[in-house]
Amino acid sequence: MPSLTRRRSSASPGGVIVHDEEDTSSSEDESLDGEVVVVTGRKGSTRLDEDPRVEVDATVSVKKTKAAPITLSLKKVCKVCKGTGHEAGFRGATYIDCPKKPCFLCKMPGHTTISCPHRAAVENGAVPARDSRGAQTHLDYVFKRQLRAKIPVLKQSFVIPDQVDCGVIKLHSRRVTCLEFHPTKSSILLSGDKKGQLGIWDYGKLHEKTVYGSVHSCILNNMKFNPSNDVMLYTSSSDGTVCYTDIETGIPLILMDLNPNGWNGPASWRMLYGLDVHPEKGLLLVADNFGYLYLVDMRSQNPIGEPLLIHRKGSKVVGLHCNPLQPDILISCGNDHFARIWDVRRLEDGSSLAHLAHGRVVNSAYFSPLSGSKILTTSQDNRIRVWDSIFGNLESPSREIVHSHDFNRHLTPFKAEWDPKDPSESLAVIGRYISENYDGVALHPIDFIDTTTGQLVAEAIQPDITTISPVNKPHPREDILASGSSRSLFIWKPKETADFDEQRKRKSDFVFVRPEKDSKGGMDCDSDDDFVSDPKAKKPKGHKGRKVKPSVSLLL
DNA sequence: AAGTCATGTCGCC
DNA sequence: TGGCGACCCTGACT
Numbered sequence: 001m002p003s004l005t006r007r008r009s010s011a012s013p014g015g016v017i018v019h020d021e022e023d024t025s026s027s028e029d030e031s032l033d034g035e036v037v038v039v040t041g042r043k044g045s046t047r048l049d050e051d052p053r054v055e056v057d058a059t060v061s062v063k064k065t066k067a068a069p070i071t072l073s074l075k076k077v078c079k080v081c082k083g084t085g086h087e088a089g090f091r092g093a094t095y096i097d098c099p100k101k102p103c104f105l106c107k108m109p110g111h112t113t114i115s116c117p118h119r120a121a122v123e124n125g126a127v128p129a130r131d132s133r134g135a136q137t138h139l140d141y142v143f144k145r146q147l148r149a150k151i152p153v154l155k156q157s158f159v160i161p162d163q164v165d166c167g168v169i170k171l172h173s174r175r176v177t178c179l180e181f182h183p184t185k186s187s188i189l190l191s192g193d194k195k196g197q198l199g200i201w202d203y204g205k206l207h208e209k210t211v212y213g214s215v216h217s218c219i220l221n222n223m224k225f226n227p228s229n230d231v232m233l234y235t236s237s238s239d240g241t242v243c244y245t246d247i248e249t250g251i252p253l254i255l256m257d258l259n260p261n262g263w264n265g266p267a268s269w270r271m272l273y274g275l276d277v278h279p280e281k282g283l284l285l286v287a288d289n290f291g292y293l294y295l296v297d298m299r300s301q302n303p304i305g306e307p308l309l310i311h312r313k314g315s316k317v318v319g320l321h322c323n324p325l326q327p328d329i330l331i332s333c334g335n336d337h338f339a340r341i342w343d344v345r346r347l348e349d350g351s352s353l354a355h356l357a358h359g360r361v362v363n364s365a366y367f368s369p370l371s372g373s374k375i376l377t378t379s380q381d382n383r384i385r386v387w388d389s390i391f392g393n394l395e396s397p398s399r400e401i402v403h404s405h406d407f408n409r410h411l412t413p414f415k416a417e418w419d420p421k422d423p424s425e426s427l428a429v430i431g432r433y434i435s436e437n438y439d440g441v442a443l444h445p446i447d448f449i450d451t452t453t454g455q456l457v458a459e460a461i462q463p464d465i466t467t468i469s470p471v472n473k474p475h476p477r478e479d480i481l482a483s484g485s486s487r488s489l490f491i492w493k494p495k496e497t498a499d500f501d502e503q504r505k506r507k508s509d510f511v512f513v514r515p516e517k518d519s520k521g522g523m524d525c526d527s528d529d530d531f532v533s534d535p536k537a538k539k540p541k542g543h544k545g546r547k548v549k550p551s552v553s554l555l556l
Numbered sequence: 557a558a559g560t561c562a563t564g565t566c567g568c569c
Numbered sequence: 570t571g572g573c574g575a576c577c578c579t580g581a582c583t
Contacts, residue, residue, distance in 0.1 A: 104578075335564095404578090410562070442578080
Protein backbone atom coordinates (compact mmCIF):
# COMPACT_ATOMS: atom_id res chain seq x y z
CA MET A 1 0.00 0.00 0.00
CA PRO A 2 1.39 3.36 -0.88
CA SER A 3 1.56 5.79 1.89
CA LEU A 4 0.24 9.24 1.42
CA THR A 5 2.78 11.76 0.33
CA ARG A 6 2.25 15.33 1.25
CA ARG A 7 4.03 18.46 0.45
CA ARG A 8 3.41 21.83 1.96
CA SER A 9 4.21 24.39 -0.61
CA SER A 10 2.67 27.13 -2.61
CA ALA A 11 4.92 27.48 -5.58
CA SER A 12 6.58 24.29 -6.61
CA PRO A 13 7.84 24.43 -10.16
CA GLY A 14 5.06 23.60 -12.44
CA GLY A 15 2.62 22.83 -9.75
CA VAL A 16 -0.85 23.54 -8.64
CA ILE A 17 -0.54 23.35 -5.00
CA VAL A 18 -2.65 22.07 -2.26
CA HIS A 19 -2.22 22.67 1.40
CA ASP A 20 -2.66 20.54 4.43
CA GLU A 21 -4.72 22.00 7.11
CA GLU A 22 -3.72 21.79 10.73
CA ASP A 23 -1.33 19.01 9.95
CA THR A 24 2.06 19.21 11.49
CA SER A 25 3.17 15.70 10.64
CA SER A 26 3.75 16.07 6.94
CA SER A 27 6.01 13.43 5.49
CA GLU A 28 7.29 12.53 2.09
CA ASP A 29 7.49 9.10 0.62
CA GLU A 30 10.22 8.82 -1.96
CA SER A 31 9.33 5.25 -2.88
CA LEU A 32 7.05 6.21 -5.72
CA ASP A 33 9.68 6.31 -8.40
CA GLY A 34 10.19 9.98 -8.00
CA GLU A 35 6.63 10.95 -8.60
CA VAL A 36 5.17 13.51 -6.34
CA VAL A 37 1.68 13.35 -5.01
CA VAL A 38 0.03 16.54 -3.98
CA VAL A 39 -3.14 16.09 -2.07
CA THR A 40 -5.51 18.22 -0.14
CA GLY A 41 -5.66 16.60 3.22
CA ARG A 42 -7.47 17.06 6.45
CA LYS A 43 -6.37 16.47 9.95
CA GLY A 44 -6.07 12.79 10.66
CA SER A 45 -6.26 11.62 7.08
CA THR A 46 -3.06 9.74 6.59
CA ARG A 47 -3.79 7.26 3.90
CA LEU A 48 -5.32 8.15 0.61
CA ASP A 49 -7.03 4.80 0.01
CA GLU A 50 -8.47 4.53 3.47
CA ASP A 51 -9.87 7.91 4.10
CA PRO A 52 -12.84 8.85 1.95
CA ARG A 53 -12.62 12.43 3.12
CA VAL A 54 -9.38 13.06 1.32
CA GLU A 55 -9.88 15.49 -1.54
CA VAL A 56 -7.74 14.95 -4.55
CA ASP A 57 -6.92 17.87 -6.73
CA ALA A 58 -8.62 17.73 -10.08
CA THR A 59 -5.35 17.55 -11.90
CA VAL A 60 -4.12 14.59 -9.92
CA SER A 61 -4.84 11.07 -11.11
CA VAL A 62 -4.51 8.16 -8.74
CA LYS A 63 -4.19 4.59 -9.88
CA LYS A 64 -5.12 2.03 -7.25
CA THR A 65 -2.86 -0.67 -8.58
CA LYS A 66 -0.25 -2.61 -6.76
CA ALA A 67 2.52 -0.24 -7.68
CA ALA A 68 0.09 2.55 -7.13
CA PRO A 69 1.67 5.01 -9.53
CA ILE A 70 0.25 8.36 -8.81
CA THR A 71 0.89 10.92 -11.48
CA LEU A 72 0.43 14.60 -11.71
CA SER A 73 -0.31 16.74 -14.68
CA LEU A 74 0.07 20.10 -13.08
CA LYS A 75 -0.62 22.98 -15.37
CA LYS A 76 1.56 26.04 -15.28
CA VAL A 77 -0.38 29.15 -14.53
CA CYS A 78 0.74 32.64 -15.48
CA LYS A 79 0.85 34.78 -12.36
CA VAL A 80 -0.14 37.82 -14.36
CA CYS A 81 -3.17 36.70 -16.37
CA LYS A 82 -3.83 33.36 -14.62
CA GLY A 83 -3.90 31.74 -18.05
CA THR A 84 -2.14 28.54 -18.93
CA GLY A 85 0.44 27.68 -21.54
CA HIS A 86 2.85 30.41 -20.58
CA GLU A 87 4.37 31.94 -17.48
CA ALA A 88 5.46 35.48 -16.68
CA GLY A 89 8.38 36.15 -14.41
CA PHE A 90 12.11 35.93 -14.12
CA ARG A 91 14.06 33.25 -15.92
CA GLY A 92 17.40 33.75 -14.36
CA ALA A 93 18.04 37.45 -14.64
CA THR A 94 15.72 37.99 -17.61
CA TYR A 95 12.11 38.88 -17.09
CA ILE A 96 9.61 37.24 -19.40
CA ASP A 97 6.43 39.23 -19.94
CA CYS A 98 2.96 37.79 -20.03
CA PRO A 99 2.15 37.73 -23.77
CA LYS A 100 -1.53 38.44 -23.08
CA LYS A 101 -0.77 41.88 -21.68
CA PRO A 102 0.30 45.00 -23.54
CA CYS A 103 4.02 45.61 -23.69
CA PHE A 104 5.28 46.70 -20.29
CA LEU A 105 7.59 49.23 -21.90
CA CYS A 106 5.65 51.07 -24.60
CA LYS A 107 2.16 49.95 -23.47
CA MET A 108 1.16 48.85 -26.95
CA PRO A 109 -0.52 45.45 -27.46
CA GLY A 110 0.77 42.78 -29.78
CA HIS A 111 4.27 42.26 -28.43
CA THR A 112 6.13 41.96 -25.15
CA THR A 113 8.94 43.98 -23.66
CA ILE A 114 11.62 41.70 -25.07
CA SER A 115 10.44 42.18 -28.63
CA CYS A 116 9.35 45.79 -28.19
CA PRO A 117 10.77 47.93 -30.98
CA HIS A 118 11.68 50.52 -28.39
CA ARG A 119 13.81 48.01 -26.55
CA ALA A 120 15.23 45.97 -29.37
CA ALA A 121 16.69 49.12 -30.92
CA VAL A 122 20.29 49.96 -30.25
CA GLU A 123 19.17 52.72 -27.99
CA ASN A 124 17.91 50.01 -25.65
CA GLY A 125 14.66 51.29 -24.35
CA ALA A 126 15.13 55.00 -24.70
CA VAL A 127 14.27 55.91 -28.27
CA PRO A 128 12.12 58.68 -29.63
CA ALA A 129 8.56 57.69 -30.22
CA ARG A 130 7.39 57.92 -33.77
CA ASP A 131 6.69 61.53 -34.50
CA SER A 132 2.97 61.79 -35.01
CA ARG A 133 3.36 64.86 -37.17
CA GLY A 134 5.47 63.29 -39.82
CA ALA A 135 6.07 59.69 -40.67
CA GLN A 136 9.55 58.54 -41.59
CA THR A 137 10.28 58.91 -45.26
CA HIS A 138 12.91 57.42 -47.47
CA LEU A 139 14.83 60.63 -47.16
CA ASP A 140 14.99 60.16 -43.43
CA TYR A 141 16.67 56.83 -43.88
CA VAL A 142 19.07 58.23 -46.45
CA PHE A 143 19.89 61.02 -44.08
CA LYS A 144 20.50 58.65 -41.20
CA ARG A 145 22.61 56.19 -43.15
CA GLN A 146 24.67 58.48 -45.33
CA LEU A 147 24.74 61.95 -43.95
CA ARG A 148 24.37 61.94 -40.22
CA ALA A 149 27.55 59.97 -39.62
CA LYS A 150 29.53 62.59 -41.52
CA ILE A 151 28.17 65.55 -39.67
CA PRO A 152 30.76 66.67 -37.16
CA VAL A 153 29.70 66.64 -33.55
CA LEU A 154 29.42 70.23 -32.47
CA LYS A 155 27.99 69.50 -29.11
CA GLN A 156 30.32 68.99 -26.20
CA SER A 157 30.46 65.40 -25.11
CA PHE A 158 28.58 64.66 -21.94
CA VAL A 159 30.37 63.89 -18.71
CA ILE A 160 28.68 60.88 -17.21
CA PRO A 161 29.01 60.06 -13.52
CA ASP A 162 28.43 56.33 -13.86
CA GLN A 163 30.74 54.82 -11.28
CA VAL A 164 29.67 54.47 -7.68
CA ASP A 165 32.07 56.42 -5.51
CA CYS A 166 30.46 55.82 -2.14
CA GLY A 167 27.13 55.00 -0.64
CA VAL A 168 25.10 54.95 2.52
CA ILE A 169 22.97 51.93 3.11
CA LYS A 170 19.91 52.58 5.19
CA LEU A 171 20.56 56.07 6.32
CA HIS A 172 16.81 56.14 6.14
CA SER A 173 14.40 53.67 7.63
CA ARG A 174 11.94 54.10 4.77
CA ARG A 175 12.42 54.65 1.07
CA VAL A 176 14.05 57.84 -0.12
CA THR A 177 11.63 60.33 -1.68
CA CYS A 178 13.73 63.38 -2.55
CA LEU A 179 17.31 64.60 -2.76
CA GLU A 180 18.92 68.01 -2.78
CA PHE A 181 22.52 69.16 -2.80
CA HIS A 182 23.57 71.88 -0.40
CA PRO A 183 23.81 75.13 -2.39
CA THR A 184 27.27 76.10 -1.17
CA LYS A 185 28.84 73.12 0.60
CA SER A 186 29.40 70.88 -2.36
CA SER A 187 29.78 67.56 -0.59
CA ILE A 188 26.62 67.74 1.48
CA LEU A 189 23.56 65.87 0.32
CA LEU A 190 20.14 66.23 1.87
CA SER A 191 17.58 63.50 1.57
CA GLY A 192 13.98 63.05 2.57
CA ASP A 193 12.13 59.81 3.14
CA LYS A 194 8.66 58.37 3.26
CA LYS A 195 8.56 58.63 7.01
CA GLY A 196 9.23 62.36 6.89
CA GLN A 197 12.81 62.14 8.08
CA LEU A 198 15.46 64.51 6.81
CA GLY A 199 18.92 63.09 6.20
CA ILE A 200 22.07 65.18 5.93
CA TRP A 201 25.15 63.41 4.69
CA ASP A 202 28.60 64.80 4.01
CA TYR A 203 29.70 62.23 1.47
CA GLY A 204 33.11 63.88 1.27
CA LYS A 205 33.78 62.81 4.83
CA LEU A 206 31.55 59.71 4.65
CA HIS A 207 31.11 59.49 8.40
CA GLU A 208 29.28 62.74 8.86
CA LYS A 209 25.62 62.03 8.64
CA THR A 210 22.59 62.97 10.60
CA VAL A 211 18.92 62.16 10.41
CA TYR A 212 16.32 64.50 11.82
CA GLY A 213 13.16 62.59 12.63
CA SER A 214 10.96 65.34 13.96
CA VAL A 215 10.61 67.65 10.99
CA HIS A 216 7.67 65.86 9.38
CA SER A 217 5.46 62.96 10.35
CA CYS A 218 5.00 61.44 6.91
CA ILE A 219 6.34 61.62 3.37
CA LEU A 220 8.82 64.45 2.84
CA ASN A 221 7.92 65.32 -0.72
CA ASN A 222 10.11 68.27 -1.62
CA MET A 223 12.81 70.50 -0.27
CA LYS A 224 14.34 73.79 -1.27
CA PHE A 225 16.98 75.96 0.34
CA ASN A 226 16.37 79.57 1.19
CA PRO A 227 18.36 81.32 -1.57
CA SER A 228 19.57 83.96 0.83
CA ASN A 229 20.39 81.69 3.77
CA ASP A 230 21.99 78.36 3.02
CA VAL A 231 21.41 76.97 6.48
CA MET A 232 17.66 77.19 6.19
CA LEU A 233 15.61 74.64 4.32
CA TYR A 234 11.99 74.67 3.24
CA THR A 235 10.23 71.31 3.09
CA SER A 236 6.74 70.20 2.10
CA SER A 237 5.19 67.00 3.30
CA SER A 238 2.17 64.75 3.11
CA ASP A 239 1.53 65.67 6.73
CA GLY A 240 0.15 68.89 5.28
CA THR A 241 2.82 71.22 6.59
CA VAL A 242 5.51 73.43 5.15
CA CYS A 243 8.49 73.60 7.47
CA TYR A 244 11.40 75.97 7.63
CA THR A 245 14.25 74.11 9.24
CA ASP A 246 17.73 75.06 10.40
CA ILE A 247 19.76 72.12 9.11
CA GLU A 248 22.34 72.62 11.84
CA THR A 249 19.85 72.06 14.63
CA GLY A 250 17.03 70.22 12.90
CA ILE A 251 14.50 72.40 14.65
CA PRO A 252 11.61 73.14 12.31
CA LEU A 253 9.34 76.14 12.19
CA ILE A 254 5.94 75.31 10.77
CA LEU A 255 5.05 77.96 8.21
CA MET A 256 1.75 76.40 7.17
CA ASP A 257 -0.37 73.53 8.46
CA LEU A 258 -3.32 72.41 6.39
CA ASN A 259 -4.47 69.84 8.94
CA PRO A 260 -4.69 71.84 12.16
CA ASN A 261 -7.48 69.60 13.46
CA GLY A 262 -5.64 66.37 12.94
CA TRP A 263 -6.85 63.27 11.15
CA ASN A 264 -10.52 63.23 10.22
CA GLY A 265 -10.33 60.73 7.42
CA PRO A 266 -8.80 60.81 3.96
CA ALA A 267 -11.50 63.07 2.55
CA SER A 268 -10.24 66.04 4.52
CA TRP A 269 -6.55 65.27 5.09
CA ARG A 270 -4.45 67.55 2.93
CA MET A 271 -1.03 66.63 1.69
CA LEU A 272 1.51 69.07 0.28
CA TYR A 273 3.47 68.34 -2.86
CA GLY A 274 5.67 70.46 -5.01
CA LEU A 275 7.66 73.29 -3.58
CA ASP A 276 9.49 76.11 -5.20
CA VAL A 277 10.87 79.49 -4.33
CA HIS A 278 10.15 82.66 -6.25
CA PRO A 279 13.28 84.56 -5.23
CA GLU A 280 12.30 87.96 -6.62
CA LYS A 281 8.93 88.09 -4.92
CA GLY A 282 10.09 86.26 -1.81
CA LEU A 283 7.36 83.71 -2.34
CA LEU A 284 7.18 80.08 -1.51
CA LEU A 285 4.84 78.06 -3.70
CA VAL A 286 3.33 74.74 -2.61
CA ALA A 287 0.39 72.69 -3.80
CA ASP A 288 -1.84 70.02 -2.33
CA ASN A 289 -3.55 66.77 -3.21
CA PHE A 290 -6.87 68.46 -3.96
CA GLY A 291 -5.60 70.59 -6.81
CA TYR A 292 -4.82 73.83 -4.96
CA LEU A 293 -1.82 76.14 -5.01
CA TYR A 294 -0.75 78.00 -1.86
CA LEU A 295 1.57 80.95 -1.52
CA VAL A 296 3.67 81.66 1.56
CA ASP A 297 5.41 84.97 2.11
CA MET A 298 8.99 84.13 2.99
CA ARG A 299 9.53 87.38 4.85
CA SER A 300 6.50 87.33 7.11
CA GLN A 301 6.55 83.52 7.13
CA ASN A 302 2.81 83.43 6.67
CA PRO A 303 0.51 82.09 4.00
CA ILE A 304 -0.91 84.82 1.80
CA GLY A 305 -4.04 85.03 -0.30
CA GLU A 306 -6.53 82.29 -0.95
CA PRO A 307 -5.62 78.88 -2.30
CA LEU A 308 -6.11 78.70 -6.05
CA LEU A 309 -7.38 75.69 -7.95
CA ILE A 310 -4.68 74.95 -10.54
CA HIS A 311 -5.51 71.36 -11.44
CA ARG A 312 -8.72 69.36 -11.63
CA LYS A 313 -10.55 69.66 -8.36
CA GLY A 314 -9.74 66.75 -6.09
CA SER A 315 -6.68 65.71 -8.04
CA LYS A 316 -3.18 65.78 -6.69
CA VAL A 317 -0.75 68.45 -7.81
CA VAL A 318 2.56 66.63 -7.93
CA GLY A 319 5.15 69.24 -8.80
CA LEU A 320 5.88 72.96 -9.16
CA HIS A 321 8.77 74.73 -10.81
CA CYS A 322 9.47 78.42 -11.40
CA ASN A 323 11.26 79.34 -14.60
CA PRO A 324 14.94 80.00 -13.80
CA LEU A 325 15.09 83.17 -15.89
CA GLN A 326 11.56 84.42 -15.44
CA PRO A 327 10.40 83.14 -12.08
CA ASP A 328 6.96 84.63 -12.69
CA ILE A 329 6.41 81.78 -15.10
CA LEU A 330 5.41 78.70 -13.16
CA ILE A 331 4.84 75.17 -14.33
CA SER A 332 2.75 72.70 -12.37
CA CYS A 333 1.98 69.07 -13.03
CA GLY A 334 -0.54 66.71 -11.59
CA ASN A 335 -2.66 63.62 -11.53
CA ASP A 336 -5.12 65.11 -13.99
CA HIS A 337 -2.65 64.15 -16.76
CA PHE A 338 -1.67 67.76 -17.42
CA ALA A 339 1.26 70.03 -16.86
CA ARG A 340 0.12 73.66 -16.78
CA ILE A 341 1.98 76.91 -17.22
CA TRP A 342 1.01 79.93 -15.16
CA ASP A 343 1.94 83.55 -14.71
CA VAL A 344 2.38 84.18 -10.99
CA ARG A 345 1.58 87.87 -11.53
CA ARG A 346 -1.97 87.09 -12.52
CA LEU A 347 -3.08 83.92 -10.90
CA GLU A 348 -6.79 83.34 -11.27
CA ASP A 349 -9.08 80.41 -11.78
CA GLY A 350 -8.50 79.04 -15.23
CA SER A 351 -5.80 81.57 -16.08
CA SER A 352 -3.21 79.04 -17.16
CA LEU A 353 -1.13 80.13 -20.14
CA ALA A 354 -0.88 76.63 -21.52
CA HIS A 355 -1.75 73.08 -20.62
CA LEU A 356 0.42 70.21 -21.74
CA ALA A 357 -1.52 67.00 -22.24
CA HIS A 358 -0.06 63.65 -21.19
CA GLY A 359 -1.23 60.07 -21.44
CA ARG A 360 -1.28 59.53 -17.73
CA VAL A 361 -0.21 61.12 -14.45
CA VAL A 362 2.63 63.63 -14.81
CA ASN A 363 5.30 62.92 -12.21
CA SER A 364 7.40 65.98 -12.91
CA ALA A 365 7.71 69.03 -15.12
CA TYR A 366 10.89 71.08 -15.11
CA PHE A 367 12.06 74.10 -17.07
CA SER A 368 15.52 73.68 -18.50
CA PRO A 369 18.04 74.96 -15.96
CA LEU A 370 19.92 77.59 -17.99
CA SER A 371 17.62 79.25 -20.48
CA GLY A 372 14.34 78.00 -19.09
CA SER A 373 13.09 77.68 -22.64
CA LYS A 374 12.56 73.92 -22.67
CA ILE A 375 10.33 71.78 -20.54
CA LEU A 376 11.06 68.21 -19.55
CA THR A 377 8.19 66.10 -18.24
CA THR A 378 7.95 62.57 -16.92
CA SER A 379 4.63 60.81 -17.24
CA GLN A 380 3.43 57.44 -16.03
CA ASP A 381 2.63 56.46 -19.60
CA ASN A 382 6.32 55.53 -19.86
CA ARG A 383 7.22 58.55 -21.89
CA ILE A 384 9.58 61.43 -21.27
CA ARG A 385 8.51 64.51 -23.18
CA VAL A 386 10.37 67.64 -24.18
CA TRP A 387 8.71 70.85 -25.24
CA ASP A 388 11.35 72.94 -26.96
CA SER A 389 10.04 76.45 -26.58
CA ILE A 390 7.67 77.61 -23.93
CA PHE A 391 6.63 80.42 -26.25
CA GLY A 392 6.11 78.17 -29.21
CA ASN A 393 3.50 75.60 -30.02
CA LEU A 394 2.79 73.65 -26.88
CA GLU A 395 -0.05 71.61 -28.29
CA SER A 396 2.18 68.61 -28.59
CA PRO A 397 5.68 67.87 -27.39
CA SER A 398 8.56 68.29 -29.76
CA ARG A 399 9.83 64.93 -28.62
CA GLU A 400 8.54 61.87 -26.86
CA ILE A 401 10.98 59.29 -25.57
CA VAL A 402 9.74 55.87 -24.61
CA HIS A 403 11.39 54.87 -21.36
CA SER A 404 10.42 52.45 -18.60
CA HIS A 405 9.49 54.39 -15.48
CA ASP A 406 6.05 53.04 -14.66
CA PHE A 407 4.09 53.67 -11.59
CA ASN A 408 4.47 51.20 -8.78
CA ARG A 409 2.85 51.97 -5.47
CA HIS A 410 5.94 50.75 -3.63
CA LEU A 411 8.35 53.01 -5.48
CA THR A 412 8.92 56.73 -5.27
CA PRO A 413 7.66 58.13 -8.60
CA PHE A 414 10.38 58.51 -11.22
CA LYS A 415 11.34 62.01 -12.32
CA ALA A 416 13.59 62.83 -15.24
CA GLU A 417 16.04 65.54 -14.20
CA TRP A 418 18.00 67.95 -16.36
CA ASP A 419 21.71 67.91 -15.94
CA PRO A 420 22.24 71.57 -14.93
CA LYS A 421 25.87 71.47 -16.12
CA ASP A 422 25.07 70.58 -19.71
CA PRO A 423 25.35 73.83 -21.71
CA SER A 424 23.23 72.38 -24.49
CA GLU A 425 20.37 71.66 -22.07
CA SER A 426 19.78 68.26 -23.54
CA LEU A 427 21.04 65.67 -21.07
CA ALA A 428 18.44 64.14 -18.78
CA VAL A 429 18.87 61.57 -16.02
CA ILE A 430 16.23 59.07 -14.94
CA GLY A 431 16.19 55.67 -13.27
CA ARG A 432 14.85 52.70 -15.22
CA TYR A 433 12.12 50.46 -13.89
CA ILE A 434 12.53 47.32 -15.97
CA SER A 435 15.68 45.40 -15.44
CA GLU A 436 18.25 44.26 -17.91
CA ASN A 437 20.27 41.09 -17.72
CA TYR A 438 23.82 42.27 -17.13
CA ASP A 439 26.05 39.26 -17.26
CA GLY A 440 23.59 37.14 -15.35
CA VAL A 441 22.49 39.84 -12.94
CA ALA A 442 19.19 41.67 -13.20
CA LEU A 443 19.96 45.33 -12.66
CA HIS A 444 17.98 48.54 -13.00
CA PRO A 445 20.27 51.16 -14.52
CA ILE A 446 20.13 54.90 -14.23
CA ASP A 447 19.77 56.23 -17.75
CA PHE A 448 21.42 59.30 -19.23
CA ILE A 449 19.40 60.37 -22.22
CA ASP A 450 20.17 62.94 -24.87
CA THR A 451 16.73 64.44 -25.20
CA THR A 452 17.51 66.04 -28.54
CA THR A 453 18.02 62.65 -30.18
CA GLY A 454 16.31 60.32 -27.74
CA GLN A 455 19.49 58.32 -27.58
CA LEU A 456 20.61 56.56 -24.47
CA VAL A 457 23.98 58.16 -23.87
CA ALA A 458 24.96 56.02 -20.92
CA GLU A 459 23.48 53.76 -18.30
CA ALA A 460 24.87 53.65 -14.80
CA ILE A 461 24.89 50.29 -13.09
CA GLN A 462 26.63 48.75 -10.13
CA PRO A 463 26.38 45.00 -9.51
CA ASP A 464 25.74 45.60 -5.83
CA ILE A 465 22.80 47.86 -6.44
CA THR A 466 20.06 45.45 -7.42
CA THR A 467 17.27 47.79 -6.37
CA ILE A 468 15.56 50.38 -8.54
CA SER A 469 16.78 53.97 -8.27
CA PRO A 470 13.81 56.23 -8.88
CA VAL A 471 15.32 59.34 -7.27
CA ASN A 472 18.31 60.94 -8.95
CA LYS A 473 19.84 64.37 -8.62
CA PRO A 474 22.72 65.68 -10.70
CA HIS A 475 25.03 67.97 -8.77
CA PRO A 476 24.53 71.65 -9.72
CA ARG A 477 28.24 72.30 -10.26
CA GLU A 478 30.27 69.09 -10.11
CA ASP A 479 30.24 65.95 -12.21
CA ILE A 480 28.45 64.02 -9.54
CA LEU A 481 25.13 62.26 -9.40
CA ALA A 482 23.30 61.37 -6.21
CA SER A 483 20.73 58.64 -6.33
CA GLY A 484 18.24 57.24 -3.90
CA SER A 485 17.48 53.56 -4.21
CA SER A 486 15.02 52.15 -1.71
CA ARG A 487 16.44 53.32 1.65
CA SER A 488 19.98 53.78 0.38
CA LEU A 489 21.90 56.72 -1.06
CA PHE A 490 24.69 56.54 -3.58
CA ILE A 491 27.14 59.01 -5.04
CA TRP A 492 28.27 58.43 -8.61
CA LYS A 493 31.27 60.01 -10.30
CA PRO A 494 32.81 59.72 -13.74
CA LYS A 495 35.11 56.74 -13.96
CA GLU A 496 38.29 58.73 -14.24
CA THR A 497 37.58 60.82 -11.16
CA ALA A 498 36.13 58.19 -8.87
CA ASP A 499 38.84 57.73 -6.30
CA PHE A 500 39.19 53.97 -6.24
CA ASP A 501 42.66 53.99 -4.71
CA GLU A 502 41.39 56.00 -1.82
CA GLN A 503 38.45 53.65 -1.48
CA ARG A 504 40.71 50.65 -1.31
CA LYS A 505 42.81 52.39 1.28
CA ARG A 506 39.90 52.90 3.54
CA LYS A 507 38.67 49.41 2.71
CA SER A 508 35.10 50.36 2.25
CA ASP A 509 33.25 51.49 -0.80
CA PHE A 510 30.11 51.66 1.17
CA VAL A 511 29.18 52.86 4.55
CA PHE A 512 26.50 50.95 6.33
CA VAL A 513 24.35 52.90 8.68
CA ARG A 514 21.64 51.36 10.72
CA PRO A 515 18.40 53.27 10.64
CA GLU A 516 17.02 54.31 13.96
CA LYS A 517 13.78 52.50 14.68
CA ASP A 518 11.92 55.21 16.48
CA SER A 519 13.79 58.37 16.23
CA LYS A 520 12.85 61.38 18.24
CA GLY A 521 14.66 64.48 17.21
CA GLY A 522 18.07 64.22 15.65
CA MET A 523 19.89 60.97 15.19
CA ASP A 524 23.62 60.85 15.16
CA CYS A 525 24.87 57.88 13.23
CA ASP A 526 28.53 58.29 13.94
CA SER A 527 29.10 55.50 16.38
CA ASP A 528 31.64 52.86 15.36
CA ASP A 529 28.90 50.25 15.24
CA ASP A 530 27.44 51.91 12.20
CA PHE A 531 30.30 50.88 9.96
CA VAL A 532 30.68 47.48 8.52
CA SER A 533 33.83 46.38 6.86
CA ASP A 534 33.66 42.78 8.00
CA PRO A 535 33.98 40.33 5.09
CA LYS A 536 31.34 38.19 6.76
CA ALA A 537 28.89 41.05 6.67
CA LYS A 538 25.60 40.37 5.00
CA LYS A 539 25.83 40.48 1.27
CA PRO A 540 23.21 42.19 -0.78
CA LYS A 541 20.55 39.78 -1.84
CA GLY A 542 19.34 39.49 -5.36
CA HIS A 543 15.70 39.50 -6.10
CA LYS A 544 13.74 36.29 -6.23
CA GLY A 545 14.94 34.17 -9.08
CA ARG A 546 17.59 36.63 -10.05
CA LYS A 547 21.14 35.48 -10.12
CA VAL A 548 23.35 37.92 -8.34
CA LYS A 549 27.08 37.78 -8.52
CA PRO A 550 28.84 37.90 -5.20
CA SER A 551 29.69 41.38 -4.16
CA VAL A 552 33.29 42.36 -3.96
CA SER A 553 33.21 46.08 -3.71
CA LEU A 554 30.81 46.01 -0.80
CA LEU A 555 33.10 43.92 1.29
CA LEU A 556 36.59 45.11 0.56
C1' DA B 557 13.32 30.59 1.79
C1' DA B 558 8.27 31.29 1.28
C1' DG B 559 5.20 34.44 3.29
C1' DT B 560 3.91 39.12 4.66
C1' DC B 561 3.23 43.76 4.37
C1' DA B 562 3.26 48.55 3.06
C1' DT B 563 -0.48 51.20 0.35
C1' DG B 564 -1.12 54.89 -5.15
C1' DT B 565 -3.64 54.82 -9.30
C1' DC B 566 -6.92 53.48 -12.39
C1' DG B 567 -10.69 51.33 -14.28
C1' DC B 568 -15.02 49.52 -13.56
C1' DC B 569 -19.62 49.44 -11.88
C1' DT C 570 -19.25 60.77 -8.99
C1' DG C 571 -17.62 57.74 -5.69
C1' DG C 572 -16.38 53.50 -3.81
C1' DC C 573 -13.92 49.42 -4.38
C1' DG C 574 -10.70 46.12 -5.81
C1' DA C 575 -7.00 44.67 -8.96
C1' DC C 576 -2.37 45.29 -9.68
C1' DC C 577 3.40 43.48 -14.33
C1' DC C 578 9.92 43.46 -13.01
C1' DT C 579 9.37 46.17 -5.09
C1' DG C 580 12.06 45.42 -1.07
C1' DA C 581 12.87 44.48 3.64
C1' DC C 582 11.87 41.66 7.12
C1' DT C 583 10.34 37.29 9.35
